[in-house]
Amino acid sequence: xxxxxxxxxxxxxxxxxxxxxxxxxxxxxxxxxxxxxxxxxxxxxxxxxxxxxxxxxxxxxxxxxxxxxxxxxxxxxxxxxxxxxxxxxxxxxxxxxxxxxxxxxxxxxxxxxxxxxxxxxxxxxxxxxxxxxxxxxxxxxxxxxxxxxxxxxxxxxxxxxxxxxxxxxxxxxxxxxxxxxxxxxxxxxxxxxxxxxxxxxxxxxxxxxxxxxx
Amino acid sequence: xxxxxxxxxxxxxxxxxxxxxxxxxxxxxxxxxxxxxxxxxxxxxxxxxxxxxxxxxxxxxxxxxxxxxxxxxxxxxxxxxxxxxxxxxxxxxxxxxxxxxxxxxxxxxxxxxxxxxxxxxxxxxxxxxxxxxxxxxxxxxxxxxxxxxxxxxxxxxxxxxxxxxxxxxxxxxxxxxxxxxxxxxxxxxxxxxxxxxxxxxxxxxxxxxxxxxx
Numbered sequence: 350x351x352x353x354x355x356x357x358x359x360x361x362x363x364x365x366x367x368x369x370x371x372x373x374x375x376x377x378x379x380x381x382x383x384x385x386x387x388x389x390x391x392x393x394x395x396x397x398x399x400x401x402x403x404x405x406x407x408x409x410x411x412x413x414x415x416x417x418x419x420x421x422x423x424x425x426x427x428x429x430x431x432x433x434x435x436x437x438x439x440x441x442x443x444x445x446x447x448x449x450x451x452x453x454x455x456x457x458x459x460x461x462x463x464x465x466x467x468x469x470x471x472x473x474x475x476x477x478x479x480x481x482x483x484x485x486x487x488x489x490x491x492x493x494x495x496x497x498x499x500x501x502x503x504x505x506x507x508x509x510x511x512x513x514x515x516x517x518x519x520x521x522x523x524x525x526x527x528x529x530x531x532x533x534x535x536x537x538x539x540x541x542x543x544x545x546x547x548x549x550x551x552x553x554x555x556x557x558x559x560x561x562x563x
Numbered sequence: 564x565x566x567x568x569x570x571x572x573x574x575x576x577x578x579x580x581x582x583x584x585x586x587x588x589x590x591x592x593x594x595x596x597x598x599x600x601x602x603x604x605x606x607x608x609x610x611x612x613x614x615x616x617x618x619x620x621x622x623x624x625x626x627x628x629x630x631x632x633x634x635x636x637x638x639x640x641x642x643x644x645x646x647x648x649x650x651x652x653x654x655x656x657x658x659x660x661x662x663x664x665x666x667x668x669x670x671x672x673x674x675x676x677x678x679x680x681x682x683x684x685x686x687x688x689x690x691x692x693x694x695x696x697x698x699x700x701x702x703x704x705x706x707x708x709x710x711x712x713x714x715x716x717x718x719x720x721x722x723x724x725x726x727x728x729x730x731x732x733x734x735x736x737x738x739x740x741x742x743x744x745x746x747x748x749x750x751x752x753x754x755x756x757x758x759x760x761x762x763x764x765x766x767x768x769x770x771x772x773x774x775x776x777x
Contacts, residue, residue, distance in 0.1 A: 447768055479697065515740055515764045522736045526729055550729045554661055556770035 376414035377469040427456030450520040460540040590628035591683040641670030674754040
């Protein structure tokens with residue numbers, strides 16, 4: 350009901366998110382090319398095709414645009430799907446948890462294999478501009494807190510159960526290891542495939558086939 | 564043979580290592596108390612009971628002492644034991660690899676449950692003095708490279724096999740998670756027990772009991 354009123358609203362929100370993400374992507378590319386001090390907000394706006402006033406509707410400052418908006422870290426639809434994906438007959442921690450977290454990462458991290466250099470990641474940006482590290486660390490800690498809450502909710506764990514934090518830290522490790530391989534010069538494997546391969550490696554390391562039966 | 568000549572040599576080396584470690588421990592404590600700029604090399608030497616000249620035999624500068632000597636990161640005997648612990652009948656990655664890595668961490672990280680505040684760790688030091696971060700990160704990357712080589716050797720993996728890097732990163736995650744719990748105010752569990760518990764959590768997350776059978 351009232352679809353004609355809500356639909357343009359949703360379209361507008363989607364367009365806003367696209368603009369916000371594009372500001373971050375271009376701000377990161379400019380940072381990699383010229384350093385944080387090597388470009389102006391005006392130059393960034395010109396690349397994205399928005400006005401200076403529009404920019405300040407999205408971000409307070411140039412380095413906020415480089416860090417990116419908190420809501421752009423996770424894909425909303427994929428997050429909902431993740432929460433609902435717990436098997437209804439699961440008791441304790443569900444066996445699909447780590448696999449579903451990888452699915453959430455695949456949906457949320459828009460790496461494009463044709464042009465990996467078009468998606469500078471935090472590690473690359475911090476190497477170029479060490480002053481960005483404290484902000485990226487703060488955002489990382491915030492994302493971690495948020496995901497711990499989501500996992501406690503999905504798995505019915507008591508707040509503070511160390512297994513929720515462990516799951517978040519392990520998936521972070523898998524994501525970072527996969528990103529490092531993704532950005533290795535000469536890589537032609539897409540990010541999703543590397544994530545799934547890393548997940549398999551981790552599984553094998555923690556529960557390999559019994560000796561001698563492989 | 565020639566034991567009478569080599570034994571004092573070994574004793575001297577042990578004493579040197581003890582002094583070096585104590586310089587680092589006291590430098591870290593002074594940094595936590597007063598900040599890097601809040602104490603002198605002379606004050607550090609006084610606490611440890613060595614001369615200024617002795618200090619400069621071990622470290623080039625005050626912040627090098629805080630970071631610590633590279634050789635003090637891993638316990639040598641435990642590292643040899645780790646390399647030799649691979650089951651002789653193992654094929655592929657040995658099933659005890661992650662467990663043996665936890666053992667190496669237990670032997671190498673001298674946390675004392677009675678007085679956790681006596682062993683400031685890198686995270687605490689970086690929070691107190693953010694300028695230490697680049698050096699700690701460099702040391703962390705160096706340790707990671709070294710451990711990847713050790714694991715490739717122990718497991719007979721080709722150089723660059725991503726599973727060696729994954730094992731190192733996963734054990735790093737387990738160590739950091741355990742350290743965070745260890746340093747939580749009110750904790751009374753020792754570090755080794757927390758490490759083993761974290762290893763069990765990780766195992767359970769990557770290969771939980773099948774649904775409904777728990």
